[in-house]
Amino acid sequence: MIAVEEALTHVFTLISPLPTEEVELPHLAGRVLRAPVAAQRDQPPFPASAMDGYAVASHDAESYRVIGEAAAGHAFAGHVTPGEAVRIFTGAPIPQGADRVIIQEDVSRDGDRITLTQPLETPLHIRAQGTDFKAGDQISAPRRLRPAELALLAAMNCPRATVSRRPNVAIIATGDELVMPGEEPRADQIIASNAFALKAMAEAEGARARILPIASDTVASLRAVLELAADADLIVTIGGASVGDHDLVGPVAQDMGASRAFYKVAMRPGKPLMAGRLGDALLLGLPGNPVSSIVCGHLFMRPALRALQGLGAYPMQTATATLGRDLPANGARTHYMRANLGPGGTISPHPNQDSALLSVLCQSDALLIHPAGDGPRKAGEQMRYIPL
Numbered sequence: 025m026i027a028v029e030e031a032l033t034h035v036f037t038l039i040s041p042l043p044t045e046e047v048e049l050p051h052l053a054g055r056v057l058r059a060p061v062a063a064q065r066d067q068p069p070f071p072a073s074a075m076d077g078y079a080v081a082s083h084d085a086e087s088y089r090v091i092g093e094a095a096a097g098h099a100f101a102g103h104v105t106p107g108e109a110v111r112i113f114t115g116a117p118i119p120q121g122a123d124r125v126i127i128q129e130d131v132s133r134d135g136d137r138i139t140l141t142q143p144l145e146t147p148l149h150i151r152a153q154g155t156d157f158k159a160g161d162q163i164s165a166p167r168r169l170r171p172a173e174l175a176l177l178a179a180m181n182c183p184r185a186t187v188s189r190r191p192n193v194a195i196i197a198t199g200d201e202l203v204m205p206g207e208e209p210r211a212d213q214i215i216a217s218n219a220f221a222l223k224a225m226a227e228a229e230g231a232r233a234r235i236l237p238i239a240s241d242t243v244a245s246l247r248a249v250l251e252l253a254a255d256a257d258l259i260v261t262i263g264g265a266s267v268g269d270h271d272l273v274g275p276v277a278q279d280m281g282a283s284r285a286f287y288k289v290a291m292r293p294g295k296p297l298m299a300g301r302l303g304d305a306l307l308l309g310l311p312g313n314p315v316s317s318i319v320c321g322h323l324f325m326r327p328a329l330r331a332l333q334g335l336g337a338y339p340m341q342t343a344t345a346t347l348g349r350d351l352p353a354n355g356a357r358t359h360y361m362r363a364n365l366g367p368g369g370t371i372s373p374h375p376n377q378d379s380a381l382l383s384v385l386c387q388s389d390a391l392l393i394h395p396a397g398d399g400p401r402k403a404g405e406q407m408r409y410i411p412l
């Protein structure tokens with residue numbers, strides 16, 4: 025049994041970042057930028073009005089003569105001299121000669137004259153050219169492209185970007201007891217559930233994921249399904265990882281030429297986790313218990329997918345919360361406890377931590393981390409957790 029951190033380091037050593045591709049802006053959401061992008065122009069490209077009002081040349085007078093209009097997309101061509109004003113709207117270029125905008129709420133207008141009704145405000149209501157970014161400013165890489173980055177790329181007039189190819193993930197559920205949702209199970213069968221969570225998790229990390237046919241507990245079946253995954257960047261098997269007579273994933277993968285980096289991790293749930301390489305793919309052999317496989321998905325599959333996309337080798341981010349109730353001492357495996365975040369930054373583990381209980385996982389919004397060998401903890405102590 026090796027420590028979680030050590031196991032994750034092994035997983036990262038099995039990974040090389042995937043190649044890159046050029047992708048058009050409308051298809052960049054969630055992709056990982058791999059090369060920096062430089063702005064093609066300043067934003068704003070001219071000094072711009074931040075308000076609707078009147079652009080004036082600074083002048084002590086209470087009253088100004090309106091000589092024209094500037095709207096967004098329609099600059100005023102002339103020059104403003106002291107005592108003159110240009111009716112201006114938010115986003116319009118500040119006319120030459122003007123050095124402040126007076127908001128329309130602070131003036132009264134009579135024909136082509138405006139008169140101040142309030143003392144001049146301190147803000148000039150002018151956004152200087154290039155305040156947001158200047159031509160040549162860069163969006164750094166690597167980074168995940170969130171909605172805000174897409175808008176920034178667009179504003180920079182960059183219609184495409186170099187991103188990581190999306191990882192192909194093949195997910196294989198194993199076991200004679202499994203049938204797919206909607207099928208008619210025998211009395212001694214259950215419905216395959218874990219693959220759907222893992223597929224969703226992989227897709228949320230930017231992967232293309234597919235669920236392969238369920239492999240039954242024979243060498244021939246498992247081999248045949250693993251062969252279907254030959255083109256994947258990441259193969260995730262579920263179940264058949266333990267020490268029972270029908271736990272075939274390790275032996276069959278090895279027989280097919282897989283290397284094995286480790287087997288068994290000091291974590292609960294998820295102990296019988298295995299990682300290696302099979303052909304060109306990273307192979308993660310997850311335990312079958314539903315919560316075990318999903319916890320392993322968070323702790324290993326998600327960081328692996330990020331590393332594959334060039335985001336570097338990092339564990340999932342943790343946060344700190346105040347323990348809501350006492351915890352007994354932990355054993356030799358780090359316990360990832362299904363828990364709820366409460367008011368005032370508290371965290372309370374669920375009383376039932378059986379790794380078969382999906383319903384408990386669904387009620388939880390955090391995995392409270394009780395480190396291996398950690399002593400008892402009192403309510404009120406600070407503990408780390410992974411948000412779900």
Ligand SMILES: Nc1nc2c(c(=O)[nH]1)N[C@H]1C(S)=C(S)[C@@H](COP(=O)(O)OP(=O)(O)OC[C@H]3O[C@@H](n4cnc5c(N)ncnc54)[C@H](O)[C@@H]3O)O[C@H]1N2
Pocket residue numbers: 197198199201202214215216217218219262263264265266267268271293294295296310311312313314316379
């Ligand atoms: N003698 C020992 N027995 C077990 C050990 C051990 O160390 N010694 N470890 C236990 C732990 S911890 C776990 S976790 C499980 C993991 O076993 P496997 O990975 O071999 O998983 P299976 O036996 O195939 O299945 C376990 C459990 O999960 C159900 N399952 C499997 N796949 C799915 C799926 N896709 N969707 C829903 N449910 C699934 C399966 O029916 C079993 O109930 O081993 C312990 N045993």
Ligand code: MOO
Pocket residue numbers: 291292293294295296311313316379
């Ligand atoms: O590690 Mo198992 O996943 O405890 O149930």
